[in-house]
Amino acid sequence: MDPTRFETLTRRQFVNLVGKAGGFGAAYLVMQGLGLLPDDLAHASPPELEPGSGSGSSVAILGAGLAGLTAAYLLGKAGYDCYLLESRERAGGRCWTLRRGDSVEERGRAEQVCEFDHGLYFNPGAARIPANHSAVLGYCREFGVDLEVFVNANRSAMFQDDEAFGGKPIESRQLHSDTAGHIAELLVKATDSGALDEALGGLDRRRLLYFFKHFGDLDGNFRYRGSPRAGFEEFPGAGLTPGRGRAPLAFEALVDSRFWYWHMGFEKRFEQQATMLQPVGGMDRIARAFESRLAGRITYGAHVREIRKRSAGVRIVYGDKIGAEEQELEADFCICTIPLPVLKAIDSDFDAEHRTAIAAAPYINACKLAWQSQPRFWEDRLGIYGGISWTQREITQIWYPSSGFHGKSGILIGAYNYGNLASEFGNRSTAERAALSRDGVSLFHPGMESMLSKPISVAWQNIPYNESAFANWDPRTREQIYPILNRPDGRIYLAGEHLSYWTSWQEGAVRSAHAVSAAIDAHVRSLRA
Amino acid sequence: MDPTRFETLTRRQFVNLVGKAGGFGAAYLVMQGLGLLPDDLAHASPPELEPGSGSGSSVAILGAGLAGLTAAYLLGKAGYDCYLLESRERAGGRCWTLRRGDSVEERGRAEQVCEFDHGLYFNPGAARIPANHSAVLGYCREFGVDLEVFVNANRSAMFQDDEAFGGKPIESRQLHSDTAGHIAELLVKATDSGALDEALGGLDRRRLLYFFKHFGDLDGNFRYRGSPRAGFEEFPGAGLTPGRGRAPLAFEALVDSRFWYWHMGFEKRFEQQATMLQPVGGMDRIARAFESRLAGRITYGAHVREIRKRSAGVRIVYGDKIGAEEQELEADFCICTIPLPVLKAIDSDFDAEHRTAIAAAPYINACKLAWQSQPRFWEDRLGIYGGISWTQREITQIWYPSSGFHGKSGILIGAYNYGNLASEFGNRSTAERAALSRDGVSLFHPGMESMLSKPISVAWQNIPYNESAFANWDPRTREQIYPILNRPDGRIYLAGEHLSYWTSWQEGAVRSAHAVSAAIDAHVRSLRA
Ligand SMILES: Cc1cc2nc3c(=O)[nH]c(=O)nc-3n(C[C@H](O)[C@H](O)[C@H](O)COP(=O)(O)OP(=O)(O)OC[C@H]3O[C@@H](n4cnc5c(N)ncnc54)[C@H](O)[C@@H]3O)c2cc1C
Numbered sequence A, B: 001m002d003p004t005r006f007e008t009l010t011r012r013q014f015v016n017l018v019g020k021a022g023g024f025g026a027a028y029l030v031m032q033g034l035g036l037l038p039d040d041l042a043h044a045s046p047p048e049l050e051p052g053s054g055s056g057s058s059v060a061i062l063g064a065g066l067a068g069l070t071a072a073y074l075l076g077k078a079g080y081d082c083y084l085l086e087s088r089e090r091a092g093g094r095c096w097t098l099r100r101g102d103s104v105e106e107r108g109r110a111e112q113v114c115e116f117d118h119g120l121y122f123n124p125g126a127a128r129i130p131a132n133h134s135a136v137l138g139y140c141r142e143f144g145v146d147l148e149v150f151v152n153a154n155r156s157a158m159f160q161d162d163e164a165f166g167g168k169p170i171e172s173r174q175l176h177s178d179t180a181g182h183i184a185e186l187l188v189k190a191t192d193s194g195a196l197d198e199a200l201g202g203l204d205r206r207r208l209l210y211f212f213k214h215f216g217d218l219d220g221n222f223r224y225r226g227s228p229r230a231g232f233e234e235f236p237g238a239g240l241t242p243g244r245g246r247a248p249l250a251f252e253a254l255v256d257s258r259f260w261y262w263h264m265g266f267e268k269r270f271e272q273q274a275t276m277l278q279p280v281g282g283m284d285r286i287a288r289a290f291e292s293r294l295a296g297r298i299t300y301g302a303h304v305r306e307i308r309k310r311s312a313g314v315r316i317v318y319g320d321k322i323g324a325e326e327q328e329l330e331a332d333f334c335i336c337t338i339p340l341p342v343l344k345a346i347d348s349d350f351d352a353e354h355r356t357a358i359a360a361a362p363y364i365n366a367c368k369l370a371w372q373s374q375p376r377f378w379e380d381r382l383g384i385y386g387g388i389s390w391t392q393r394e395i396t397q398i399w400y401p402s403s404g405f406h407g408k409s410g411i412l413i414g415a416y417n418y419g420n421l422a423s424e425f426g427n428r429s430t431a432e433r434a435a436l437s438r439d440g441v442s443l444f445h446p447g448m449e450s451m452l453s454k455p456i457s458v459a460w461q462n463i464p465y466n467e468s469a470f471a472n473w474d475p476r477t478r479e480q481i482y483p484i485l486n487r488p489d490g491r492i493y494l495a496g497e498h499l500s501y502w503t504s505w506q507e508g509a510v511r512s513a514h515a516v517s518a519a520i521d522a523h524v525r526s527l528r529a
């Protein structure tokens, strides 16, 4: 390629040339490198496809989770003929909300039917949206999905560890404040000793001591003697009742406990930092908003059984759940958003490299359990409004609702765990799960466990059409497997949360759909050029 | 007093005896010491006064802010004849919400009329409720005042200092995360150097290093090289776009900046920690709820001019605002909730000690300014949902709304300052304030200041019937002046936010009213005994 000529090419023309030269897979990677795909923007707008650019081209989209819905919506607007095949009787996939009368079917377990009172709901999959997930939030804005604040970090929520603090639940405010206090005091000591002289260079030492004092709320002698930040033994009131502070937890006890493995840093993660949001009324409001814009495009109960390549397109074989009748769909392109633990068992024409990669991609398990509670004892008695209590026991988390405050009842998430703990929890009967959760709740709220009723649980690894919770790349597989899956196999493009740097988030599914929609559109144009 | 007899007395009988012996003032202090007043409870229920216990007794309550309203509500339920005198045409005092058509009158300034679109509002006084302010929240529950989360700490909000970081606004996530990272690295160095050996005692050093690593998100070599917690230079996306982290801010720059004077610790304060709440639709929903339960008990436009003692009761002289006609109210007791900067100018029979204390109590000034903005550019472009941006400039704070997300317009608080800065700001014309605020907003949101319209500002020190923002005790005045004011002067009891350990909070006003209501009830019973 003549470099002079190259310079006068538009970037898009260049991509088209690469497409012809090296197959579209090569062009796709180059596009990403050039930033022509939209997913490297902090505030991702959907790619702008020319209206009508897809007319005459058809796309089979496998799976109507958020990835499939987004792709169908975008490509549809550009004139593509999109056909969504969805094995379930509902769209949304892991963007799912359970309400009275809804059922959960796990492999090998009796069906659970949700018995909550009307108006209550539980999001067994996606439940919160970080404020920086601009692609998802962009659709919420576009579709008028109302949002409210989701409370992730609540200083009145607690941490409990059977092997620390005598097993007693400790308020988050105490853990965080006493940690900061001790740390600040250690820094003062280290600074005074001269041990940090080299590291601190020319920093004004007096100013630094005040910085540490503010950081940890040290006393006038730069020692940590407890702080109101950590809460009160006796609450201050009016008149002559100044209250009494809490004695600080010993630094040894804090370090010996396990609160810092997970709990301490959790809310500091980029994707868990305030502000977090949730759709008012349930996460599936987002899926419903897409669905209503895709009327007639989605075939429900369409269980994909075979994914075939044709000379210039794809052929998809699908059937209803009991497999009585098989049907076929032919299309020019395919976007496959089927989670990989499901996909690997489907007959397909994927090339060897893709096939191996699909089978080897790491996933992680996760479970949630929800209760109806009446009354909302955590608000009345403890002033807990939203947030998460953590325990080292199997249930791991308790989530308090972030809205509906002071209502007569509410949904308490009584377990939310990952990985090995989730595998164990998921292996239990639903009754055993509920019993474990009840025990867990009673650790934090003794006597209150009797207010809980109507438990319902979801172990994602047992859920057909998911078979796990979400992708869980590690540095090695991210390097070796992930790039393969991001390369189209002929006219089949893979998409979904797993093909993003936001795995385990809806944002990943949506951005992946953006990227793949733009790529197919470029592919189509490269064929026409 | 015979100690044997003492032991057989109920605590209440004992108090009655003290009351007879030493005047009720003495008994009141003893009651507090014995914990008979309700305000030392973490989750304050109102004192339980016997229904009917007040029948035949009358109470003049001066001021229908939250303290006066609470006292009238409680005492009224116990059968007291309560008469609320309120100088304004509305109840609520500093629990106040401005909507279209409402006006603000500051001394020496033209009236401002709120021009916001319908449905928008601004709380110029109280705006947020900490989840541990159980007395206020208890009334919200009792009265069915709907609550929603108020976002105080938002990691996407910013801090700006003309003398730091080249004047550039820095995201909260970066300030907090880089601070924690550098601090953790310093601790690792100090630990390795042995300088902390004495302080660390037997703590497992390896475990400790991991504790620090988690604290600051250090790398594999226990060094801080930046962290996703601090945000991204390039946002991670789908496909092959892992994103790129931000280079950490230098520790020197962090220490040299002034973010840690106020901003760093702000959200860590007990009363500012998550979860914070707000009434849906405006803070005055709380005042309105009380008001509707006190129909006929409140005389509006009743400006108290004199507070007189009678042989066994009080006489209050009040008039309408222009002072045309004076009226009198006689009652057995008086609860005076008039803010002290106002009270000190009122003719009264207070004894010398009270008079001096009233004049000497320290208060602090504060101002707020609000804009209507269309669109809500902070959400669309920056993903800021609620929270506070801080600047070292005079306006000090910008508050983003915590609800109504993605609406077509919203209220942006464009200034909220205290102390000297508030005094300066309040001295300006309302047009100058708006211009300063516009400048301030443009520091964070360049170009967006043109979206702002309909400014309205409140400088509390210029507001008649307040004359300042709230009490501001320091250790000396808390010791020398505060106890005097908590002692009744004959049958006159002082109440309000200033007579609590929650000054500047509604909780203080409400708890003070609880305490004083219980005290008057005890006083009445002591007179009957
Ligand atoms: C426990 C849990 C908690 C989570 N929490 C959050 C959170 O708080 N916030 C957040 O943003 N995200 C969260 N997520 C992640 C989020 O739910 C997912 O990243 C996102 O919904 C995935 O969308 P997807 O379209 O890639 O996959 P899916 O939603 O799984 O969609 C795939 C679709 O393919 C269909 N399908 C499968 N097999 C076949 C077949 N053979 N034939 C036809 N169709 C088939 C499925 O029925 C499904 O509808 C959570 C997920 C889980 C499991």
Ligand SMILES: Cc1cc2nc3c(=O)[nH]c(=O)nc-3n(C[C@H](O)[C@H](O)[C@H](O)COP(=O)(O)OP(=O)(O)OC[C@H]3O[C@@H](n4cnc5c(N)ncnc54)[C@H](O)[C@@H]3O)c2cc1C
Binding pocket: B062, B063, B064, B065, B066, B067, B068, B085, B086, B087, B088, B091, B092, B093, B094, B095, B124, B125, B126, B127, B128, B129, B302, B303, B304, B305, B337, B338, B339, B342, B346, B366, B367, B368, B460, B465, B466, B468, B469, B470, B495, B496, B497, B498, B503, B504, B505, B506, B507, B508, B509
């Ligand atoms: C800028 C600002 C921000 C605040 N933020 C918060 C917050 O976020 N959360 C929170 O909980 N609290 C907040 N507060 C504090 C809270 O508003 C007060 O603590 C509380 O409302 C005080 O109640 P009160 O009844 O003691 O006094 P007030 O509300 O001031 O009531 C006193 C009443 O007396 C009346 N009065 C005065 N003089 C006379 C007279 N001569 N005759 C008759 N009546 C008279 C007044 O009109 C008024 O109605 C804030 C206050 C300010 C100023």
